[in-house]
Amino acid sequence: MKTGIGVFFAVVMTLGGSWFGFVVAPTIQLGSAKQTSVLVTGDIWPRQRTGEATLGLQVYRANGCAACHTEQIRQEGVSFEVVLTGVKKNPEAVSNLVSTLKLCDLNKEEADAAATALGDAGGKTETQISATGADIKRYNAVRRSVAADYLYDAPVQLGTLRVGPDLANVGARLADANWQLAHLYAPGIVKNSAMPSFKFLFEIRKSGSTPSAGALNLPKEFAPADGYEVVPKAEAKQLVAYLLSLRADAPLYEAPFTPATTKP
Amino acid sequence: MNPADTNQVCTAKIDASCRVPLLALFGGAALWLVLGLLFAVIASLTFHKPELFAHCPCLTFGHAQAAANDLLVYGFAIPAALGVMLWIFARLSQTELELPLVPVIAAHFWHLGVLVGVATILGGGSSGFTWLEFPRVSAALLGVAFVLIAISAVATFAQRKERELYPSHWFLLAALLWFPWIYCTANLFIVTNHPVRGVTQAVINWWFSNNLIFVWLALVGLGTVFYFIPKISGQPLKSRFYALFAFWTLIFFGTWLGIPAGAPVPAWLPTISTFASLMLVIPIIAVAVVLLKTLCGANVSCFGGPYCYFRFGSFMFLASALLLAALGCPQFGSVMEFTWLGQAQVQLHILGFATVILLGAIYEILPRVMGTELPFKKFVNVQHFLNVFGVALLVIPLAIAGIKHGHAGYDPAPTKLWLMISTSGLLLLLVGSVLLLVNIFVMTIKWKIALAKSAFAAVTAPLEKTEVKS
Numbered sequence: 001m002k003t004g005i006g007v008f009f010a011v012v013m014t015l016g017g018s019w020f021g022f023v024v025a026p027t028i029q030l031g032s033a034k035q036t037s038v039l040v041t042g043d044i045w046p047r048q049r050t051g052e053a054t055l056g057l058q059v060y061r062a063n064g065c066a067a068c069h070t071e072q073i074r075q076e077g078v079s080f081e082v083v084l085t086g087v088k089k090n091p092e093a094v095s096n097l098v099s100t101l102k103l104c105d106l107n108k109e110e111a112d113a114a115a116t117a118l119g120d121a122g123g124k125t126e127t128q129i130s131a132t133g134a135d136i137k138r139y140n141a142v143r144r145s146v147a148a149d150y151l152y153d154a155p156v157q158l159g160t161l162r163v164g165p166d167l168a169n170v171g172a173r174l175a176d177a178n179w180q181l182a183h184l185y186a187p188g189i190v191k192n193s194a195m196p197s198f199k200f201l202f203e204i205r206k207s208g209s210t211p212s213a214g215a216l217n218l219p220k221e222f223a224p225a226d227g228y229e230v231v232p233k234a235e236a237k238q239l240v241a242y243l244l245s246l247r248a249d250a251p252l253y254e255a256p257f258t259p260a261t262t263k264p
Numbered sequence: 265m266n267p268a269d270t271n272q273v274c275t276a277k278i279d280a281s282c283r284v285p286l287l288a289l290f291g292g293a294a295l296w297l298v299l300g301l302l303f304a305v306i307a308s309l310t311f312h313k314p315e316l317f318a319h320c321p322c323l324t325f326g327h328a329q330a331a332a333n334d335l336l337v338y339g340f341a342i343p344a345a346l347g348v349m350l351w352i353f354a355r356l357s358q359t360e361l362e363l364p365l366v367p368v369i370a371a372h373f374w375h376l377g378v379l380v381g382v383a384t385i386l387g388g389g390s391s392g393f394t395w396l397e398f399p400r401v402s403a404a405l406l407g408v409a410f411v412l413i414a415i416s417a418v419a420t421f422a423q424r425k426e427r428e429l430y431p432s433h434w435f436l437l438a439a440l441l442w443f444p445w446i447y448c449t450a451n452l453f454i455v456t457n458h459p460v461r462g463v464t465q466a467v468i469n470w471w472f473s474n475n476l477i478f479v480w481l482a483l484v485g486l487g488t489v490f491y492f493i494p495k496i497s498g499q500p501l502k503s504r505f506y507a508l509f510a511f512w513t514l515i516f517f518g519t520w521l522g523i524p525a526g527a528p529v530p531a532w533l534p535t536i537s538t539f540a541s542l543m544l545v546i547p548i549i550a551v552a553v554v555l556l557k558t559l560c561g562a563n564v565s566c567f568g569g570p571y572c573y574f575r576f577g578s579f580m581f582l583a584s585a586l587l588l589a590a591l592g593c594p595q596f597g598s599v600m601e602f603t604w605l606g607q608a609q610v611q612l613h614i615l616g617f618a619t620v621i622l623l624g625a626i627y628e629i630l631p632r633v634m635g636t637e638l639p640f641k642k643f644v645n646v647q648h649f650l651n652v653f654g655v656a657l658l659v660i661p662l663a664i665a666g667i668k669h670g671h672a673g674y675d676p677a678p679t680k681l682w683l684m685i686s687t688s689g690l691l692l693l694l695v696g697s698v699l700l701l702v703n704i705f706v707m708t709i710k711w712k713i714a715l716a717k718s719a720f721a722a723v724t725a726p727l728e729k730t731e732v733k734s
Contacts, residue, residue: 011438011515014512015438015441015515015519017516017520018519019449022467022471022522023453023471026464026467027460027468030461030464031464032461033461033462061390062389063327063388064324064326064327064329064330066326066392066394067326074526134673144526146528147463147528147529147530150462150463151461155391155392155393156462156465156469157392158463159602160394160602162602162669164676165674166674188314188315192676193314194310194311194676194680196314196316196325198324199318200318200319200321
């Protein structure tokens with residue numbers, strides 16, 4: 001049985017290779033990851049979720065939302081834009097240059113060249129970075145998802161199928177909690193939606209003389225019968241709190257961009 | 265008695281030693297297959313009428329889809345594969361099954377684990393990780409049961425008369441080793457109370473999913489096919505060298521797939537996966553060579569019998585593996601990632617390849633271990649055609665939906681029609697699985713009645729003279 005033992009070890013080594021590569025190595029590399037800091041402002045990233053949003057992650061898990069939604073935005077690259085912020089001298093030469101030079105959709109070298117040319121002519125410039133890619137455009141995102149975004153998630157649910165839209169930045173994209181609640185109750189408010197209704201997260205009850213504080217404001221075709229109102233249960237509120245906490249919108253070292261607020 | 269007769273008797277004895285363990289494994293598996301396809305149909309109904317289960321949380325897409333997937337893999341494929349392995353090992357070793365009681369007990373643990381797991385998923389207790397949705401208690405039951413069955417299989421293997429290994433041995437032994445390894449790792453690293461942090465969870469989940477669904481099912485399916493096709497056709501496997509080459513390249517490259525190209529992880533991880541999925545072409549070619557060479561020489565007319573299952577299933581392996589390799593190509597893959605095309609590949613691999621081959625093996629093995637013909641022999645042929653049309657009607661529309669989905673930038677509208685068509689494929693497969701369940705159920709009842717009759721006869725038989733005290 002000499003060869004048999006040899007074969008056994010060869011199989012163990014081969015299979016073990018992928019175990020080391022995809023289980024042990026990532027655990028060593030990423031397992032002790034800590035918060036990073038946001039570029040420029042230096043704030044801590046990721047932000048800690050509120051208690052309600054942390055509970056909402058469990059509602060998201062229990063209902064298998066990740067079967068239809070991903071939480072990862074891909075990026076193809078970055079593009080640079082040179083912005084003229086002021087003029088030190090020769091305003092005419094600078095404005096001539098501005099009208100002839102290509103200043104947006106540049107790569108790094110072109111941006112540097114344009115900035116130098118404008119600087120030499122006497123202008124003050126600032127170079128801005130923005131992420132590019134189909135996902136970025138589609139989901140109105142500012143940057144790709146990076147490993148740090150998921151630091152506080154347990155379980156991490158990146159998803160594999162986009163029956164519905166990606167949710168990595170849904171909190172920034174659709175920030176209205178009332179719209180989110182109404183959409184969970186009646187996904188039909190979005191045309192052509194394939195999302196099932198999550199009515200079981202809501203209570204339909206008789207309304208008093210005035211509607212309750214948390215009652216949903218629904219379009220007519222989705223509203224309950226007269227004299228009734230739809231009130232979200234705790235789970236619905238938690239789920240929405242979680243959704244609104246998903247906002248990959250801080251510039252990081254590994255995914256830099258120039259935030260809109262600092263744009264002149 | 266001439267030697268041929270002894271051989272016959274011996275084979276009958278080997279088969280009989282597998283009877284109770286295999287009934288326990290196959291019976292439960294057949295039931296889970298029906299339930300799994302039923303849940304798959306329920307999940308698919310969401311695309312006909314999204315608000316159908318608005319008041320019934322346990323049947324919404326997120327619940328039903330996870331339950332269906334887990335029932336098909338943990339409920340059907342793994343126990344069925346274990347049963348097939350036990351029988352193949354006993355036959356290849358030319359010895360009766362060792363420790364036959366252990367797999368019987370383990371099979372009950374296994375089915376209990378699946379029951380608890382699926383009930384928990386439907387109740388909202390899923391762990392949230394793909395293919396690992398079962399709660400810890402189920403995972404523990406499944407792990408223990410698998411190891412117990414593996415012990416019986418390895419003990420039988422160790423008793424073999426022919427020392428040299430047959431290619432199927434390699435595939436099946438690797439499968440016996442690999443499942444406990446990946447399942448324990450995944451559960452201990454990410455389903456515990458103290459999981460690894462952050463995105464590492466996703467990496468381990470991808471690694472596990474690929475190794476369970478693609479590699480493990482491929483090992484089991486190919487190991488089974490390489491045993492049965494030569495056996496039924498009477499032609500030797502052509503050739504041993506190509507089969508072993510396929511084995512080594514499959515485990516060397518196949519185990520590294522699974523990390524999608526745009527994932528938010530360090531870039532070296534997806535780079536390795538992309539390279540491995542291109543290299544996957546090597547084992548695919550090797551398997552294709554073995555199949556074509558072995559099938560060409562054979563002249564078997566099966567009309568939907570088990571041989572047809574093996575032939576159809578192994579070609580579906582080539583299709584599914586090629587699709588998987590294609591999805592790993594950076595250009596094509598980045599458009600098709602997150603679309604229904606990936607789901608089409610998974611469904612093709614599970615339902616078109618693994619399930620079909622295991623069904624063929626069950627139909628081939630059951631009459632032998634029970635010592636009687638199947639009660640409804642025609643069902644086998646009917647189910648073959650249901651499988652062929654079911655898989656086609658499920659996978660082709662899903663693939664079309666996937667391509668439209670990708671080109672429309674994930675807009676669900678153009679996929680709807682095709683998703684509705686795919687439900688009909690699932691319905692055909694469901695009908696087929698009911699035929700298997702009926703066959704096994706009637707066979708078991710008949711066997712139990714016969715057992716009871718012979719026990720009754722033994723109890724009521726008049727005492728022999730020698731036993732009567734004077």
